[in-house]
Amino acid sequence: MTEPRILCISFSDIASDARVLRQLEVLSRHGHVTTLSYGVHPAGADEHISIDSALPSLPQTLGGVLKLGLRRFSSVALGAPAVAAARAAIVGREFDIVVANEARALPLAFEVEGAPKIWCDLHEWAPAERTHVLSWRLLVAPFMDWVCATYLPRVDAATTVNASIGAMYEEQYGVRTDIVRNAIAYRADIAPTPLEADRIRLVHSGGAVPGRNIEAIIDAVDLLGDGYTLDLYLIPSRQAESYWKQLTARIDASPRTTLHPAVAPAALPSTLNPYDLGVYLLPPHTPNHRLMLPNKFFDFVQARLGFVFGPSVETDRLIKENGLGVVAAGYSASDLATAVRKLSREEIAGFKRATDAVAAELSSETDIAVEDSILRRLAEA
Incomplete structure (x- = not known):
């Protein structure tokens, strides 16, 4: 039997997108994988089609x-510069399975030739991705709602990060999702380090994205x-060069804070292992923030x-049920310092x-089993 031709679409740089990298590890076991994204050829892909990173994936002309303002969504769905470039790059190529990472990839996924089966991995609640930004809330959020309502009922499989967000997709759009968390592989070679x-x-x-509240930490x-x-x-x-300059200036002014270069997702557990407390304070500006279960x-x-995290439905539950740390009273610097x-x-x-x-229970084995099951089903359909 010929192995399935799989197209993985992600409007991100997959090499630094931990969730999609983990997804590729699974896809590579099920067929010939072509990635379509920003950035260089990522590990796990047989072929790669690169999109110019200067091209936005949402309409900005x-x-x-x-x-967008006139709500002419069908005429703009394939018009964003990155989407148009990606569409041109795959003209004449047929695939058996398309994996659309995030809702914004769905209009393109349904243009792929070969009558492929489509799996949409909804990383979060798409209509509220950046609703704390006024222009996004007024122009893009209604478009994302239209994309979800138009395309999600037609997909062959859908996944998202947790049951809370999955319930919202089912209630709003009538699509049932399987759960694929942001969990990573179990690291049996790592053990807790002693405190200094x-x-x-x-x-x-x-x-380092505006709104992540890193300054408060x-x-x-x-x-x-x-x-x-x-x-x-x-x-x-x-897309936030000026913010990065402001943030690094704030870090330089702190005698107790050290900035390190980013490391590859796979290297994070061993890199972070010498430390004592992982900290995160994300105010609930959007439903995704309130229901986060992040990488x-x-x-x-x-x-x-x-763990010392700010309050959030899913992380609160896991931290408290397993005795992993404490939840701060709020999202301010003083809340974190007090905790x-x-x-x-x-x-x-x-x-x-x-x-x-x-660590074994909260690793990726369960999620991999879900993805394997989806891919077997789509390949046999």
């Missing part, structure tokens, strides 16, 4: 914005004073860290041991 004698080491990793470690340090492993945003949660688990200051060294060491105890 004057004509495109006007069509003179300090508690806080760490945060992820994208920096302010918190300065409030904590001697005996505490913060290390940051940050990925600069392609970094699972990175911290495999790194065997204790950390209350912890004894013995409690922090206990959190690290608790994380070690559930």
Whole structure:
């Protein structure tokens, strides 16, 4: 039997997109994989079609914005510069399975030749991806709602990150989703590290994106004073150069904060392992923030860290059920500093041991089984 021809679409740089990289590991076992994305040829792909990273994946030309404002969504669905370039790049090529990463890839997925089966991996709640930004809320959110309503009922499989968001897709669009968390592979070679004698080491990793509240974490470690340090492993945003300059200036002004170059997703657990507490304070600006279950949660688990997170439905549950750490009272620097200051060294060491105890359970094995099942079903259909 000829192996399926699989097209994986992602309007991201897959080489630094941990979720899609994990997805590719599974796809590569089921067929011949072609990736279509920004950036260089990612691991796990047999072929790669690169989209110019300067091209936006949403309509940003004057004509495109006007069509968004006039709600002429069908005429703009394939008009974003990156989408148009991607469509041109695959003209005449047929595929058996298309994996559309995030709803914005769906209009393109349905243009692919060969009558492919379509699996949409909904990383989060698409209609509210950036609704804390006024222009996005007024122009793009209605378009994303239209994309979901138009295309999701027609897909052959759909997945999302947790049951809370899955329930929203079923209620709003009538599509049932399987759950594929942001969990990473179990690292049996990593164990909790002992605390250093003179300090508690806080760490945060992820994208340096406006609204992620990284400044509050920096302010918190300065409030904590001697005996505490913060290390940051940050990925600069392609679209926020001025923010990156402001953020690095703030880091430079903090005597207790150190900025490190970003590391590959697979290297994060071992890189983070020497630290004590993984910290994250994401205010609930959108439903996705309120219901988050981010990559970094699972990175911290495999790194065997204790947790101090701001309140969030899904992470609150996992932290409290498993004794992994504490949930701060809110999202301010003082909330984080207060939560950390209350912890004894013995409690922090206990959190690290608790994380070690559930590292296998909170790894990617369950998610891989879900993806394998979807791909077998689509290949046989």
